[in-house]
Amino acid sequence: MEATTSVLIYSRTAPFCFTVKNNNKFSLGYFNKQLPNNIPNQYFRSQQKHNPIRTTLSFVVPLKRTRTHLLSPLKCSYSNSTSADSSRKPLLEPLKNLTFDSLKTALLKVTPFDIIKWSGILSIAVAATKWTVNLVLNPFFWMYFSWTWLFWPWFVAIAVGVYGLYCFRKYSRGEASILEQLSVVTSVFTWLTLVPPAHFNGYLEGWPFVFFFVYHYFFFFNVSVRKRLYGDYYTREHDPKWDISLPIWSRLLFCIGVMVGHWLAAFEGPELHRIPGGWNNVGVWILIVLTLLMQYNSTLYLAKYSEKVVVPTAVVQFGPYRWVRHPIYASTMLLFVTYSVALRAPLSSLFVIAVCLVYYEQKVKLEEALMVETFGERYLEYANKVMHKFIPFVY
DSSP: OOOOEEEEEOOOOOOEEEEEEOOOOOOEEEEEHHHHHTTTTGOOOOOTTOOOOOOOTTEEOOOOOOTTTTSOOOOOOOOOOOOHHOOOGGGGGGTTOHHHHHHHHHHOOOHHHHHHHHHHHHHHHHHHHHHHHHHOHHHHHHOOOTTOEEEEEHHHHHHHHHHHHHHHHHHHHHHHHHHHHHHHHHHHHHIIIIIIHHHHHHEEEEEEEHHHHHHHHHHHHHHHHHOOOOOOOOOOOOOGGGGOOOOOHHHHHHHHHHHHHHHHHHHHHHHHHGSGGGGGGHHHHHHHHHHHHHHHHHHHHHHHHHHHHTTTSSSSOOOOTTOOOHHHHHHHHHHHHHHHHTTTOOHHHHHHHHHHHHHHHOOOOOOOOHHHHHHHHHHHHHHHHOSSSSSSTTT
């Protein structure tokens, strides 16, 4: 027989019983239901006598009669065991199978068309939210304290740049992790798209934020192709003759020229709050969508007709390759030009085009010579069919 300790609180309106057993089980419930089985029934008389229960470890505490006729008797219990129904949390059910790998897999399945669709939905939601808030808040307050305004802290930009140089040093040694490689890219894009307008305006608003994320998505295409084909982001062994690169001084001058072009765009353009919004920016959004689609389709078709992403196995003549022979370089130039157009800096866009044409022209000569050596007449026929290298109907 198991030892039982009972605390019985009895009244005519709300009889309670606390029970503690040797297995550390504690329960609170209605008197008649929680009564231990080892207590003889002869100890209980009528409800009016309040006779004590004579067990080894039990006592009765009579309560005064109060007006509680509006309340039903309390029935509650406590147990060490947890039932399956009580442990279920319907709100957390979708998060049980959420892992970092499943999140990465879902993100890799996202296409530019999905980005365009959800960007449109998000734009409509933001516009509707802003319109609603404008009805509630003072227009003066909303104009000068909009969420798109951010006063630029220089120490953040310097810290990002220093950490980017540190990660690039590790990358040059082959020791950088995926996050450190991403830090290099983020550092470069920060100093291309955010720091110049922040320096000349003292704050950030609108387009610099947009292009900061557009640049990331644009240059992520080539890496995502490796992930889809091989399951990781690392390059495979291939014939080194396809690693076409210009001398280091040429690449360094190209990087400096692109950086100068972005700073000239921020200097040439008007203050950020004077750039018109609304329908005046439809052309900029069209250029952004066109740039992303050109880069995506060019990378996709090139990967389909390439071995280990780098080595081509056929002359690609589909998609954007029907209009220009080097659409990936063309989409890169178009991205830089779109940034200058968004900041209303036409002269800077001409400067960036000149820098890109000088650099890509030298690289294209080496690539096309290798293509002719590999594919012969097939590539020459394609070059005669598609005469323009970068700009359709122009150059």
